[in-house]
Amino acid sequence: MIKEEKVKRIRQYFNEILPSANCELNYSAEYELLIAVVLSAQTTDKKVNEVTKTLFKKYPTIDDYNKASVSEIENDIKVIGLYKAKALAIKDIASKLKNNFNYKVPDNKKDLMTMRGVGNKVANVVLVEIFNKEEFPVDTHVFRVAKRLGLANKNDSILEVEKKLRKVFKKEEYKLLHHQFIHFGRYYCKAINPSCETCKMKDFCLDVHLKASSTKTK
Numbered sequence: 368m369i370k371e372e373k374v375k376r377i378r379q380y381f382n383e384i385l386p387s388a389n390c391e392l393n394y395s396a397e398y399e400l401l402i403a404v405v406l407s408a409q410t411t412d413k414k415v416n417e418v419t420k421t422l423f424k425k426y427p428t429i430d431d432y433n434k435a436s437v438s439e440i441e442n443d444i445k446v447i448g449l450y451k452a453k454a455l456a457i458k459d460i461a462s463k464l465k466n467n468f469n470y471k472v473p474d475n476k477k478d479l480m481t482m483r484g485v486g487n488k489v490a491n492v493v494l495v496e497i498f499n500k501e502e503f504p505v506d507t508h509v510f511r512v513a514k515r516l517g518l519a520n521k522n523d524s525i526l527e528v529e530k531k532l533r534k535v536f537k538k539e540e541y542k543l544l545h546h547q548f549i550h551f552g553r554y555y556c557k558a559i560n561p562s563c564e565t566c567k568m569k570d571f572c573l574d575v576h577l578k579a580s581s582t583k584t585k
């Protein structure tokens with residue numbers, strides 16, 4: 368199948384099953400999204416929302432995090448993985464938001480990435496979600512689905528996958544599409560036992576798993 372036709376089919380199918388996919392992290396202030404995205408590394412959005420439900424109530428302003436000790440924040444978030452590193456990141460973010468950015472989440476990658484725990488992916492999520500910038504964050508779901516659909520090569524790095532997705536889709540589609548890729552990976556095209564039987568892309572998918580015949584074509 369030629370690439371243009373494949374891209375059209377992906378877009379159509381995602382719009383059919385996930386017309387309004389959006390961010391599943393709960394937040395009410397911009398800096399809360401930044402904290403939530405940092406917390407989401409190697410854990411689920413569901414788990415992050417459980418933690419932030421009480422965290423955001425306990426620390427209603429950036430300065431409340433500045434006043435708290437690292438060990439107190441560790442204790443507040445200890446049910447999620449990497450909580451020690453994440454507590455240090457929260458402290459650094461709160462400090463830099465206050466001292467370097469006048470309590471405002473920066474709207475550019477260079478400044479965002481000066482904060483601990485903020486790498487390319489976290490920065491991309493914040494930029495696309497808060498500032499509607501034309502970024503295509505690649506998380507574990509986007510990474511897997513893009514490869515299964517043949518939009519990237521098996522050995523491509525996260526940055527290579529991001530580059531290829533940015534090339535094949537239109538800039539104005541990035542925000543919705545990155546959410547559609549995430550939701551599709553999270554609820555349909557799961558790492559284990561994907562819903563291939565009902566998937567309308569199985570004719571061109573490179574990793575289709577069909578239970579009836581137990582076949583797995585590469």
Ligand code: SF4
Nearest residue numbers: 556561563566569572
């Ligand atoms: S056929 Fe299966 S593995 Fe391929 S995209 Fe669809 S759900 Fe994912």
